[in-house]
Amino acid sequence: MLNFGRARTQQRPARSSPFGGLDYPDPKRKGNFVGKILLAAALTALCIIMLKHSPTFNTPSPFARHEEGVIHVLVTGGAGYIGSHTSLRLLKDSYRVTIVDNLSRGNIGAVKVLQELYPEPGRLQFIYADLGDAAVVNKIFSENSFDAVMHFAAVAYVGESTLDPLKYYHNITSNTLVVLEAMAKHGVGTLIYSSTCATYGEPEKMPITEVTPQVPINPYGKAKKMAEDIILDFSKNSDMAVMILRYFNVIGSDPEGRLGEAPKPELREHGRISGACFDAARGIIPGLKVKGTDYNTADGTCVRDYIDVNDLVDAHVKALEKAKPKKVGIYNVGTGHGRSVKEFVEACKKATGSNIKVKYEPRRPGDYAEVYSDPTKIKRELNWTAKYTDLQESLEIAWRWQKAHRGGYAASS
Numbered sequence: 001m002l003n004f005g006r007a008r009t010q011q012r013p014a015r016s017s018p019f020g021g022l023d024y025p026d027p028k029r030k031g032n033f034v035g036k037i038l039l040a041a042a043l044t045a046l047c048i049i050m051l052k053h054s055p056t057f058n059t060p061s062p063f064a065r066h067e068e069g070v071i072h073v074l075v076t077g078g079a080g081y082i083g084s085h086t087s088l089r090l091l092k093d094s095y096r097v098t099i100v101d102n103l104s105r106g107n108i109g110a111v112k113v114l115q116e117l118y119p120e121p122g123r124l125q126f127i128y129a130d131l132g133d134a135a136v137v138n139k140i141f142s143e144n145s146f147d148a149v150m151h152f153a154a155v156a157y158v159g160e161s162t163l164d165p166l167k168y169y170h171n172i173t174s175n176t177l178v179v180l181e182a183m184a185k186h187g188v189g190t191l192i193y194s195s196t197c198a199t200y201g202e203p204e205k206m207p208i209t210e211v212t213p214q215v216p217i218n219p220y221g222k223a224k225k226m227a228e229d230i231i232l233d234f235s236k237n238s239d240m241a242v243m244i245l246r247y248f249n250v251i252g253s254d255p256e257g258r259l260g261e262a263p264k265p266e267l268r269e270h271g272r273i274s275g276a277c278f279d280a281a282r283g284i285i286p287g288l289k290v291k292g293t294d295y296n297t298a299d300g301t302c303v304r305d306y307i308d309v310n311d312l313v314d315a316h317v318k319a320l321e322k323a324k325p326k327k328v329g330i331y332n333v334g335t336g337h338g339r340s341v342k343e344f345v346e347a348c349k350k351a352t353g354s355n356i357k358v359k360y361e362p363r364r365p366g367d368y369a370e371v372y373s374d375p376t377k378i379k380r381e382l383n384w385t386a387k388y389t390d391l392q393e394s395l396e397i398a399w400r401w402q403k404a405h406r407g408g409y410a411a412s413s
């Protein structure tokens with residue numbers, strides 16, 4: 001056992017002390033000590049004076065204060081596919097944008113593109129944070145003055161959600177609650193929420209309208225529906241302006257080639273049809289597997305409603321413009337037309353100029369024959385209609401970006 005008391009008395013010379021058993025300081029050391037304190041105090045005072053005279057000290061960050069005529073939008077998931085495209089449009093339209101993203105699925109490269117396009121102070125800031133951390137989210141809201149939130153951040157693969165449902169309930173439902181609580185606490189008045197046609201499940205009747213019963217059949221759709229319910233319950237007793245947008249199948253990318261869709265390679269197996277087509281065109285996968293050719297559709301393959309990301313972005317901006325306190329708007333965002341998987345593959349072959357190999361296989365359990373939207377309500381109330389409805393053209397634009405960014409945002413070739 002160590003005995004610190006004995007070791008000390010052995011090393012120190014004995015000396016008398018007016019304070020009984022207490023040590024007294026050596027006057028020479030005391031002088032040094034006081035000098036050091038004075039020096040530190042002087043340096044601190046000097047730093048404070050210099051800081052006070054620096055141009056940024058008295059002016060808080062532009063993101064921290066409301067500014068007349070400037071709408072500050074928090075874009076959660078803004079490093080992701082749809083969030084980055086929406087941020088680009090918001091910046092172009094002179095909104096102030098804060099992106100919060102944990103980069104679990106998104107790309108810092110997309111944020112860099114936006115920062116290079118809009119480097120001026122007070123236009124865009126990026127905050128690396130996880131929305132699952134309520135304390136961090138609360139800090140972000142207390143240090144920034146947001147006027148509106150576009151909540152895109154989510155994990156978003158149906159297949160993955162059946163394998164890891166808790167991840168989906170946590171990331172989608174619970175994190176939406178965190179964001180909503182922070183908005184309520186800090187008086188942020190407008191929420192635009194990213195929802196999905198997966199909340200409808202397998203409706204009997206097509207097209208899907210906003211009053212089609214929501215009976216989701218997988219954890220992804222269920223988690224989104226629960227998040228919607230939380231928002232709707234909260235909105236009944238609040239002044240918040242709420243817009244819920246239920247997207248159909250999103251494709252395409254920025255026509256000027258600045259942004260694209262770049263999911264993490266390890267998520268490829270869960271990916272969407274456009275990603276799979278491009279991967280097949282590049283030879284990353286041997287070909288496409290089309291599951292089911294005996295559905296009750298014109299050519300026997302499944303039919304889906306493909307909405308171009310540029311149209312989707314436009315729907316968000318319109319929703320933001322039309323959002324009103326105490327009002328809730330729920331809208332399908334789709335073209336209103338279904339395209340079969342066969343049609344999609346043919347368009348992709350033409351867009352990529354590649355003779356993609358296609359293997360037709362039996363149906364996959366749980367896939368439904370036809371899903372397409374009725375976009376009448378969003379046209380009537382938000383004056384929105386899809387403009388990028390040429391499937392091949394949307395895919396050509398996306399393919400141009402894919403070809404120029406074979407390694408995603410990390411590298412271009």
Ligand SMILES: NC(=O)c1ccc[n+]([C@@H]2O[C@H](COP(=O)([O-])OP(=O)(O)OC[C@H]3O[C@@H](n4cnc5c(N)ncnc54)[C@H](O)[C@@H]3O)[C@@H](O)[C@H]2O)c1
Nearest residue numbers: 077079080081082101102103104105106131153154156250
């Ligand atoms: N892509 C589609 O076809 C489609 C269809 C319907 C609905 N949606 C919805 O649109 C939204 C955006 O989808 P996307 O295709 O752009 O996906 P994405 O994966 O490209 O983007 C999601 C972003 O959210 C971020 N994120 C995830 N969890 C986070 C967390 N806990 N904290 C902070 N950031 C987090 C990711 O890093 C990523 O950047 C999602 O809510 C999705 O459910 C997408």
